[in-house]
Amino acid sequence: MAVSLTFLLIFTLITGTDGALTVIPAKAGASVTIPCLYESKYRNHVKYLCKGYYWNSCSYAIKTDSQQGSGKYSISDDKIQTIFNVTMKHLTVENTHYWCAVEINRGSDVRQYFQLSVTTGTPSLYVDNQEVTGFIGEDVTISCHYRTSKERKWCRLGRNCVTGVSGSIDGTTVNINTKEKSVFNVTMKGLMPKSSGWYYCDNGNFQMPVHLTVTAKPTTAPTTVTTAGEMTTEGQVQTTKGEKSEVSSFPVPLSLIIPLSLLIFIVAVALLFLFILRIKHAKAQDSTPSKLNEGEMTYSEVTFRKNKALQSSAAESDAGVIFSSAVPVNKQGVKRTDAKDEDVTYSTVLHHR
Known part of the structure; x- marks a missing residue:
């Protein structure tokens, strides 16, 4: 002990x-x-x-x-x-x-x-716990340890005692098991609120008191979680189909709270970084000029001819003239009709040797 x-x-x-x-x-x-x-x-x-x-x-x-x-x-x-x-x-x-x-x-x-x-050694009579808690409707067992075998009893303070293998105290059934050596086990069955009080093990001239407290058995409160439905006052979740479902509570160990918080923070930062990159990429695409489709281009034909006034110059030849032509093409890729002289712009380039 x-x-x-x-x-x-x-x-x-x-x-x-x-x-x-x-x-x-x-x-x-x-x-x-x-x-x-x-x-x-x-x-x-x-x-x-x-x-x-x-x-x-x-x-x-x-x-x-x-x-x-x-x-x-x-x-x-x-x-x-x-x-x-x-x-x-x-x-x-x-x-x-x-x-x-x-x-x-x-x-x-x-x-x-x-x-x-x-x-200084083992007491003549002792119990494992002096304060015992029991639940309404259930059983509780108290072990009374002793050194010398004397008359063994289980008593309620100020009330009656049970001396045999079974008996009753204030309406509660009491069984005493003496099969084990140096210990007798007392089992109280069907506990009631009025069963609370002081009892004691009795072995000859020695008494060891035990206080029994009888309470209602605690129940685990369900966790109230809202999903796509409506949360009720009894810890039930109203689903979208109108059905109620109860969610059991799962306590999270304290040692997991900090790692989970750190993981959530890292994920949030990563998502924010990806969001910023996406915005920058979209802006870069908007600022790049788009290529013109070939069907949207307009072609024109320009013909350069020698001026008659310049034909007399022997020093110049056809090699000194650059001819450039631009042929108008419609969007379907078909040439327009031949250009008239009044539609032609002449350009002369003199090459001096």
Whole structure:
């Protein structure tokens, strides 16, 4: 059993009731929390823990009206539940005799004696967990470990006990399995909200309390995701066909959040870069002059002839004249009719040797 386990003890403080000797096993170095129940009429009274074997000579360890102490003890009072809790830390073999007490003005204080059996090895009686949670309608099993075989019981504080292999406590079925060595397993079946409370394993003179809390079993809330439809208030998605579908929730591990965020950022930057390149490419195409189609070109014919006035020059020959012609062609590629003289432009180029 781990050193950090906390042991719980509960006493009902009733005036005039002789409490039987109660021994609570504990391990050295561990912490002990002692919830002490009291009657509602003592709700506004001072509660305290008294240390010592004899009541008349015990000394205050800690009180609810004074939180001063060595740090070994702490106390709190829950007036709604009528219970005050005392915690003792760093137990030693000398921590043995204590009293839970309620201060009574003009009268004798109400008190209950208990003894801690602190050992350096395995305690005489212990459970795996002092705080147990069960769900409504389901079962819960508590394992009570012991060193010496004595009469084994499972009891509810202030109520009845089950001593055989089966029984009932407040309408809840209890089964006790004693087949394993040095342990008896208690199974409570069909838990109800009223099953919540304090119980304890009993093995001879030793008692080990266990607090049971019964709650409704939590359900995983569906993830509300909107697709092409409408999101409902119950976490359902209304599809385009009018059908409802429920989406289960899948928790994303924290270790994946940063890589996913980085990936999304890289993809976004890449898409933006491609978008900019596309815009630049489109602008470059708009600024390039398009080639003219051959059918859209107009051809003209220009004929250069010698001027009669220049024929007398013996120094010039036909080689000094450049003839150029342009033939008009329609868009269907057919030549127009022959050009007339008035339609011809003459150009003379003299070549001087």
